[in-house]
Amino acid sequence: MDDGVQGFCPNGPLDWSFAAQPATSARDRIMRAASHLFCNHGFSATGVDTIIARAETAKATLYHHFTSKEELIAAVLEAEGETWRRWFFGRLARIEGPARVRLLVVFDVLHDWFADPAFYGCPFINAVAEFDTGNDAVRAAAARHKEHLLTWLKAQAIELDAPDAAEVARSFAVLIDGAIVAAQHSRDPSFALTARRLAEGYLDGMPLGRGARGAAPRGPGKSAV
Amino acid sequence: MDDGVQGFCPNGPLDWSFAAQPATSARDRIMRAASHLFCNHGFSATGVDTIIARAETAKATLYHHFTSKEELIAAVLEAEGETWRRWFFGRLARIEGPARVRLLVVFDVLHDWFADPAFYGCPFINAVAEFDTGNDAVRAAAARHKEHLLTWLKAQAIELDAPDAAEVARSFAVLIDGAIVAAQHSRDPSFALTARRLAEGYLDGMPLGRGARGAAPRGPGKSAV
DNA sequence: AAAATTCAAGACAGATCTGTTCATATTCTG
DNA sequence: CAGAATATGAACAGATCTGTCTTGAATTTT
Numbered sequence: 001m002d003d004g005v006q007g008f009c010p011n012g013p014l015d016w017s018f019a020a021q022p023a024t025s026a027r028d029r030i031m032r033a034a035s036h037l038f039c040n041h042g043f044s045a046t047g048v049d050t051i052i053a054r055a056e057t058a059k060a061t062l063y064h065h066f067t068s069k070e071e072l073i074a075a076v077l078e079a080e081g082e083t084w085r086r087w088f089f090g091r092l093a094r095i096e097g098p099a100r101v102r103l104l105v106v107f108d109v110l111h112d113w114f115a116d117p118a119f120y121g122c123p124f125i126n127a128v129a130e131f132d133t134g135n136d137a138v139r140a141a142a143a144r145h146k147e148h149l150l151t152w153l154k155a156q157a158i159e160l161d162a163p164d165a166a167e168v169a170r171s172f173a174v175l176i177d178g179a180i181v182a183a184q185h186s187r188d189p190s191f192a193l194t195a196r197r198l199a200e201g202y203l204d205g206m207p208l209g210r211g212a213r214g215a216a217p218r219g220p221g222k223s224a225v
Numbered sequence: 226m227d228d229g230v231q232g233f234c235p236n237g238p239l240d241w242s243f244a245a246q247p248a249t250s251a252r253d254r255i256m257r258a259a260s261h262l263f264c265n266h267g268f269s270a271t272g273v274d275t276i277i278a279r280a281e282t283a284k285a286t287l288y289h290h291f292t293s294k295e296e297l298i299a300a301v302l303e304a305e306g307e308t309w310r311r312w313f314f315g316r317l318a319r320i321e322g323p324a325r326v327r328l329l330v331v332f333d334v335l336h337d338w339f340a341d342p343a344f345y346g347c348p349f350i351n352a353v354a355e356f357d358t359g360n361d362a363v364r365a366a367a368a369r370h371k372e373h374l375l376t377w378l379k380a381q382a383i384e385l386d387a388p389d390a391a392e393v394a395r396s397f398a399v400l401i402d403g404a405i406v407a408a409q410h411s412r413d414p415s416f417a418l419t420a421r422r423l424a425e426g427y428l429d430g431m432p433l434g435r436g437a438r439g440a441a442p443r444g445p446g447k448s449a450v
Numbered sequence: 451a452a453a454a455t456t457c458a459a460g461a462c463a464g465a466t467c468t469g470t471t472c473a474t475a476t477t478c479t480g
Numbered sequence: 481c482a483g484a485a486t487a488t489g490a491a492c493a494g495a496t497c498t499g500t501c502t503t504g505a506a507t508t509t510t
Binding site: 039040041042044045120121125126128129130131132133134139142143146167170171173174175176177178179180181182184185186191194195197198201202204205206 | 264265266267269270345346350351353354355356357358359364367368371392395396398399400401402403404405406407409410411416419420422423426427429430431
């Protein structure tokens with residue numbers, strides 16, 4: 001039932017989880033252990049005793065650093081989000097092509113994420129799914145994370161000269177969320193490529209400001225049907 | 226903290242949850258109560274005491290009908306899936322247009338689902354997100370549910386004369402999952418329409434067997450970039 | 451009417467949960 | 481070296497968890 005530490009590669013291309021960070025203080029060991037257990041076995045299902053056992057520390061130390069399990073959950077989500085975004089946007093920042101290329105490479109980066117054996121889905125999607133009604137802190141953390149994503153997507157859409165950058169960002173958010181969930185359920189990373197093809201078709205069919213791309217402009221409305 | 230019974234409309238268009246079924250036996254009351262609580266507050270976070278309190282029954286009765294909480298979870302997921310599919314495919318069966326229309330109406334039906342104040346996301350997505358690693362029964366139930374969906378989508382794609390019906394079904398699955406998650410997080414039903422526009426663009430760009438639709442055929446590969 | 455099944459209410463066991471306390475040990479700082 | 485902050489182990493409290501059991505009442509079937 002218990003599982004060892006795997007997939008640890010400092011500064012490597014797969015460091016998308018906070019749990020893979022190098023250990024230093026007791027606080028960090030607790031954070032890494034909690035991160036791993038929360039993300040792999042659920043938040044409610046993971047007790048603090050299990051966390052301190054994995055972190056090889058004492059309960060008093062945990063409650064010295066965090067006033068409650070709820071606060072620990074919030075800290076873990078924050079750290080997971082920050083680590084993931086650093087990894088994700090770091091990968092994308094290396095792409096030098098135009099905005100269209102960067103927007104499509106998103107799904108190649110997602111593919112690498114999905115292909116990691118340690119992939120467990122998006123911590124924020126999982127947390128909102130678990131707590132759902134009545135945990136506004138978790139919902140707010142997820143909203144902040146998604147806002148980061150939407151801001152980046154919107155910036156690319158503006159660079160694309162898209163007529164409605166916000167709608168482009170929303171569309172890509174749907175594709176990203178859908179790919180994450182489909183890959184998580186099926187353990188099949190290729191859903192990232194399916195989402196990429198959808199994105200290509202979407203961008204091809206979009207009338208751009210300068211009419212740069214070849215496809216004939218099509219209105220987004222429900223024209224035919 | 227506790228919430229009453231809302232959204233009950235027998236045989237109405239919004240009966241997508243098993244929890245909205247009419248009460249009869251004690252077993253049904255338990256199922257409805259468990260359904261509501263599991264879906265709104267999480268599976269691990271809901272104790273059997275809370276369930277029997279809401280069902281106005283006794284613990285002995287619960288354990289007379291279900292050998293364990295795990296079995297109750299499985300039964301709830303099965304019932305939720307069946308009720309939802311009956312509702313969903315029932316709505317779609319009324320559409321008499323061609324397959325393209327039915328495929329796009331999917332997102333209008335989803336919109337109605339998302340717009341229900343009682344909407345809590347997809348129980349299977351939420352369950353897999355909560356248990357994630359190590360609960361194969363839940364994963365299998367989710368896989369069966371998704372298989373129903375994929376089978377229907379594939380049948381529509383074949384009727385469309387799509388070159389790769391399975392890939393069309395996968396694409397729509399990504400769009401559906403993405404819309405569900407985005408709507409669940411934002412509480413904004415219009416993500417269904419965003420997904421619908423993505424689907425329209427996808428279908429428009431797809432080369433069909435008989436070349437029925439007007440758009441110039443574009444290969445799905447990574448042509449330009 | 452009698453018998454059998456179902457149900458309600460609650461006590462109970464044993465485990466596990468979050469969180470506290472306290473004495474001690476370690477480590478960092480001045 | 482002295483003092484301050486931090487880490488640790490272990491026991492403890494109180495609540496809650498799943499699951500069992502008993503007793504008696506209601507309901508249905510024979």
